[in-house]
Amino acid sequence: MTVIQTARGPIAASALGRVLVHEHVFSNDLEYTLNYRPDFVEDQQIVEAARRLDAVKACGIDTIMDLTVLGLGRNVPSIVEVAKLTQVNIIVATGCYTIDDVPRPLAQVGPGLMFDRPDPLPDMFVRDIEEGIYGTQVKAAILKCAIDMPGLRPGVERVMRAVGNAHVRTGAPITVHTAARQEMGLVAQRVLKEEGVDLRDVIIGHCGDTTDIDYLMRLADEGSILAMDRFGMNTLLPLEKRVATIVELVGRGYVDRLTLSHDCFCWSDFFPSEEDRVRYFPEHSYCYIPQTAVPALLEAGITQDEVDTMQIVNPRRHFEDAARRFAGRARSSAAAAVEA
Template identity: 45%
Template sequence: MTDTHERTVSTTTGEVPVTGLGPTLMHEHLFVFDAELERNWVRRWDRAEQVDLAVRKLDRAYDHGIRTVVDLTVIGLGRDVELVREVGERTRVQLVVATGVYTFNELPRYVTQRGPGSMNGGPDVLGALLKRDIEEGIAGTDVRASVLKVATDEPGVTPGVERMLRTTAQVHRETGVPIMTHANASLRQGLAQLDIFESEGVDLSRVVIGHCGDSRDLDYHRELLDRGAYVGLDRFGLVHLLPDEDRAEVVAELCRQGYADRLVLSHDSSTYSHSFEPATRERLGDWDYSHISRVVLPALAVAGVAQEQIDQMLVRNPMAVLGHDGPY
């Protein structure tokens, strides 16, 4: 087993020691869009303008103490690794990227029509894609994914989602790269994700169940935590889903109950996203990568969360997740 101090994490600008990650936001995005829709319909994308904006927003976070951002934009959300690398070369923040296919239901036809039992036959292209992103680099670059991303939402564990979950679990075991998820908290979908991961032999301490902070259901949080997973309280600033005051109280209560060593914090923010009309984004106010530092951490301190616990959630827990033990 490699000593934690010797482990490294792949970023858009190369390998960094896990001990050099610093305060880390574990669930963010830079650019979320459908390139085909953008070309044919939406038509508001300006590459240079958006890159400049991303650099400014990330550097603002750096000025407020953030040192690393995990960008969980994968296939299905418009991942463009060259674009993210361009931002990474200009910002002071270290950018970690992910691999995966984001779907709530069906996988892309290219995937479903290839592999054992499909129209074209041949090997499993889905697992091969994920492994290539991790071991060789994404889209012909030398930028390697350091995280596996998968989603489960209102449709539940459809055949396509189940295939994605199981393939993710298998590639995780072959590579050691941690799993981070999107999970509908109101439907407690994180539990279904853990059930499948567990059936595939996954060490659940190497999984982060995302978007748990959308719910005040502490029983849901504790069920996930008591099974060994990390819980992502990762949508601070999305006040239309749950006010920040409620989100902060969930963090404070879980810390009071002794779970600070299994919690990670983030915003699920972005610089550009097709999910938001400009007016909608405007109503969210100053929701950016510095929001936790500026607004949430002072609120947590007032709620009784100690600096040691904040450091645990922002520094040591990300180190533990990203500085994994390797395949098993």
């Protein structure tokens, strides 16, 4: 039985249920928020987050993967409080979100830098997965890194290779934030593969932002799972195009490589105010997939079985297969050590 770590502790993979693979609870620059966003009152936001997640549960969603890592304001003690108040399982992540440089406190620590020593990033990520996240009992179950329009900047590559290293050591699956229209998923696959990552253990994030079927098939043919994960952000790409892309991929036999999500937040300082959020993304909510996107997929000819594959089977298999492959690699390296 594969055990999955959540903000409420370990659960069986079979208990994941219906999963949103790329969401956030809170995402902010904590220093900015503490100094300039008096509208963020943590206790109130915790209650509000639990209320929104309960609404998701009422729509049939059982688990969210919270991909808020270093660089996005990860604050796991607050997630623990949210998890106490809602029935939704919250899986937390480790890794780092940057599209250019590593966070400032790490910029001069590492090989050849002012504080010349091994890169601390891989050990930080491994500790989050194996021992738990500072100040909590919670262990991370996913690794996350990012690459966006600026491409493989030195800081992006450093984080990506550290995530690959931590994956090889722990078996934790990886999600990569990518810029789909710049085909950055292919760059991420190349770098992660060089680090020894089995690309079947990787979810390529934000694939839903493109309609380029050839690009998406190239990613999927390497074994990776595609996250069609910005449902409700219709100003980026309208629902009809997101649905048509999934219909095309399912028609070509890729249903076992697809997952669904929103990339939603309960609170984010990305938006100067709640009014701005509603103005730019009026339909973006955790309930958009169950209430709007799934009915549109069914209407377009996707079956309920195929929806279940994308929402239930694929996320569960993602964790189970990663754990099984990791155990297999550990067994064969132990056997090789005995032979040598």
